[in-house]
Amino acid sequence: MTEQDYYEEIIIAGFGGQGIIMLGKLLANAAMIDGLEVTYFPSYGAEVRGGTANCMVVISNEPIASPLVTSFDSVIVLNKASCERFSPRLKPGGLLLYNSSKIGSVIPPVDAEVLAIPSDDIAVELGSPRSTNMVAIGAYLQKRGVIPLETAVKCLEKVLAKRHHKTIPINEKALYKGAEFAKGLLAGQTVK
Amino acid sequence: MQKVFERTPSIKECHTHYCPGCGHGIVHRLVAETIDELGIHDRTIGIAPVGCAVLAYNYMDVDMVEVPHGRAPAVATGIKRVLPGNIVFSYQGDGDLASIGAAEILHATHRAENLTVIFVNNAVYGMTGGQMAPTTLNDQVTSTSPQGRTVKHDGYPLQVSEILAVLPGSIYIERCSVYNPAQVRKTKKAIQKAFQLQIDGAEGLSLVEVLSPCPTYWRKSPVQAMKWIEQEMTKVFPLGCIKDTTL
Amino acid sequence: MSEKILMCGNEALSEAAIIAGVDAYFGYPITPQNEVPAYMARRMPQEGRVFLQSESELAAINMVFGAAAAGKLAMTSSSSPGISLMQEGISYMCAAQMPAVVVNVMRGGPGLGNISPSQGDYFQATRGGGHGDYRTIVLAPGSVQEMADLTHKAFELADLYRIVVMVLADGLLGQMMEPITLDHLKPIKTKAKPWALTGAKGRKQNIIKTLLLQGNELEVLNLKLQEVYRQIGDEQTRYDTYQVEDADIILVAYGITSKITRAAVSKARQKGIKAGWVRPITLWPFPSKVLTELAKEPRIFLAVEMSNGQMVEDVRLAVGGGGPVLFYGRAGGAVPTVDEVLEHIEKIMLPEVMKKA
Incomplete structure (x- = not known):
């Protein structure tokens, strides 16, 4: 982490059951362990009934004013409905990371970086379809380079309920796989 | 000379504010005698309602709290849950228990709270000046049913004890009265049992409903009032044990 | 070094209550505070303490009354509509001088409103809330850390x-x-707690009551309560300030809004506007003195709330004729953003800056 000002407003969204909330908590915990200021805010109440889930994470090296965010530096979306809902609220120069296994090509309304990660497919290949969220977060961490992958891995134990602890090794694998995929994409971009 | 009767220690030596012919004095005495006879004075906590018995703590010499109208079973729950070794009873009238506190008594019963409830039913609001209660009989004249209560306008008298008896959380419910000495003795027995069950740690709520006279707002003499309980009130509120799971 | 943990405000306040020593929690479900009863349902039995879900908020506050009367530390939590239902019990408990903690995680109102955050219950909280002449101490946390710290303080x-x-x-x-x-x-x-109801063993009967009919005994109680309130005002008024010394405009905000306004004040400073910030931590007793002092210099005051203007009345009372007191608020569950507040500061101050130039 550099000493200069860092302020990132992130939304993570998808279907209920895609591990969205867990993903947000993982990112928030990792940021905390990394010594950053962080807030996490879940969608709740009536909003969670529609089958979609989202959460907002703000990461900064300064105290954070509000956990409630209206436009985003990073949009991480795992299904189409969420992509349609939140990608219009990207800030110019922001990052759109989407699950390309479920979402066709996306043209963000503003000048933004786009990372298409076939996270469902990668997770299926690993034999753990439910780890699609881990693939996405791995790709995100790789792209941002703010929080080390190992820090996120360390937090899996914290954010997963004890009964799911047996899935930690496969989730760790999925996270690194996502990072690797993003690395490849980014390298390709540089060449281009 | 042989002493055949004396004031039980848990009743204070004082005048009460109750009207001549009121039944509260008798019921207070029965509760206090029970507390003394069972030897639980040192660990009993009573709850006074809003209604004529609001000043019950001035007459009964045990720890007591006076609570918002109808909420006695909720307060009793709070006390009993933090002091499970104490004996907690609520003393409530029909306006307090059957009307504004219907939810609280229903749910305290539903939760099977180990509590004792003394429910004094005189079919009228006394403290506020003789208004209609949910337990007011059909045709009974009150200040808010001046032509007499009608089913068409106000529905039927509410039989709370029967309702509570349906719930598995009630273990003992008996309806008694104080209209003659024999009934007073029966009432005493019921009250004793309701306290004994709590002492034994029985899992559930015990309630004794006492049909009690209000000569003032029934516009009757004390003697006529006692007769009216026997002849009219017991038709709607039949006496006897409604539920006893200990048998 | 103390270990940092990531917690939501509702759970943080719950754990803080447990650490403080709460003996009993009673509550009824309502969003957005459902994490509190869920947390308590899990943790209180682990500690051998009492958790009970009540049939209503009316019952919950009266269960708290019972536990407090028995000399125990008791609490409940709810959100705006539920807190309205509890006002009866709070009035009785204040009359009977029963210690207890009530948490209000406010939501949008009036009526059933919505489940979004709001600060619409300020009047209700700071003016007693129920019937009769009484007050409750009102603590306003401004962060998740303070949800824990101030709940602990509340006990x-x-x-x-x-x-x-x-x-x-x-x-x-x-x-x-x-x-x-x-x-x-x-x-x-x-x-x-010699007054607690525990059974009259080896002592006289204890009575806890609020009906006082004889002579002037109710007035005597009222005067006694007022004396306690005066003492609390002297001893417990709390607030926080930021860059007020040279400020031309002072923002006054509490709770989550104070976080947002503080950031707006920083941004305004970067733009050359001398902005400052006062955050009441106790809403009752309200930190009037600091505002009265600040108003001795020519300054503009701007109250920012998630309501249509409630705390601003206390700011006006404190400032008196000392300077203009303006208001900016969002209501019905809307939350002001830093930029919105900043824009508002600029709208007020740029003409002022022009005038001075």
Whole structure:
């Protein structure tokens, strides 16, 4: 982490059951362990009934004013409905990371970086379809380079309920796989 | 000379504010005698309602709290849950228990709270000046049913004890009265049992409903009032044990 | 070093209550505070203490009344509509001088409103809320850390002054997670309670009552309560300030809004506007003195709230004729953004800056 000002407003969204909330908590915990200021805010109440889930994470090296965010530096979306809902609220120069296994090509309304990660497919290949969220977060961490992958891995134990602890090794694998995929994409971009 | 009767220690030596012919004095005495006879004075906590018995703590010499109208079973729950070794009873009238506190008594019963409830039913609001209660009989004249209560306008008298008896959380419910000495003795027995069950740690709520006279707002003499309980009130509120799971 | 943990406000306040030594929690479900009863349902039995879900908020506050009357530390939590239902019990408890903690995680109103964060219950909280001439201490946490710290403090104050203490939060503070520490919190030292109902063993009967019919005994109680309130005002008024010394405009905000306005003040400073910030931590007693002092210099005051203007009335009372008191608010569950507040500051101050130039 550099000493200069860092302020990132992130939304993570998808279907209920895609591990969205867990993903947000993982990112928030990792940021905390990394010594950053962080807030996490879940969608709740009536909003969670529609089958979609989202959460907002703000990461900064300064105290954070509000956990409630209206436009985003990073949009991480795992299904189409969420992509349609939140990608219009990207800030110019922001990052759109989407699950390309479920979402066709996306043209963000503003000048933004786009990372298409076939996270469902990668997770299926690993034999753990439910780890699609881990693939996405791995790709995100790789792209941002703010929080080390190992820090996120360390937090899996914290954010997963004890009964799911047996899935930690496969989730760790999925996270690194996502990072690797993003690395490849980014390298390709540089060449281009 | 042989002493055949004396004031039980848990009743204070004082005048009460109750009207001549009121039944509260008798019921207070029965509760206090029970507390003394069972030897639980040192660990009993009573709850006074809003209604004529609001000043019950001035007459009964045990720890007591006076609570918002109808909420006695909720307060009793709070006390009993933090002091499970104490004996907690609520003393409530029909306006307090059957009307504004219907939810609280229903749910305290539903939760099977180990509590004792003394429910004094005189079919009228006394403290506020003789208004209609949910337990007011059909045709009974009150200040808010001046032509007499009608089913068409106000529905039927509410039989709370029967309702509570349906719930598995009630273990003992008996309806008694104080209209003659024999009934007073029966009432005493019921009250004793309701306290004994709590002492034994029985899992559930015990309630004794006492049909009690209000000569003032029934516009009757004390003697006529006692007769009216026997002849009219017991038709709607039949006496006897409604539920006893200990048998 | 104390370990940081990531917790949401509702859970943080729950754990802080447990650390403080709460003996009993009673509550009824309502969003956005459902994490509190869920947390308590799990943790209180682990500690051998009482958790009970009541049939209504009316019952919950009266269960708290019962537990408090028995000399125990008791609490409940709810959100705006539920807190309205509890006002009866709070009035009785304040009359009977029962210590207890009530948490209000405010939501949008009036009526059933919505489940979004709001600060619409300020009047209700700071003016007693129920019938009769009484007050509750009102603490306004401004972060998840303070959800824990001020809930812990609430038990201390409740026990010390025999009063109901309300922790006035909102849906945002309740739901959001931040890194916090709890290591510094310890069980509170409670006062002896010779008045508690425990059974009259070896002593005279204890009576807890609020019906006072004889002569002027009710006035005597009222005067006694007022004396306690004066003492609390002297001893417990709390607030926080930021860059007020040279400020031309002072923002006044509490709770989550104070976080947002503080950031706006920083941004305004970067733009050359001399902005400052006062955050009441106790809403009752309200920190009037600091505002009265600040108003001795020519300054503009701007109250920012998630309501249509409630705390601003206390700011006006404190400032008196000392300077203009303006208001900016969002209501019905809307949350002001830093930029919105900044824009508002600029709208007020740019003409002022022009005038001075």
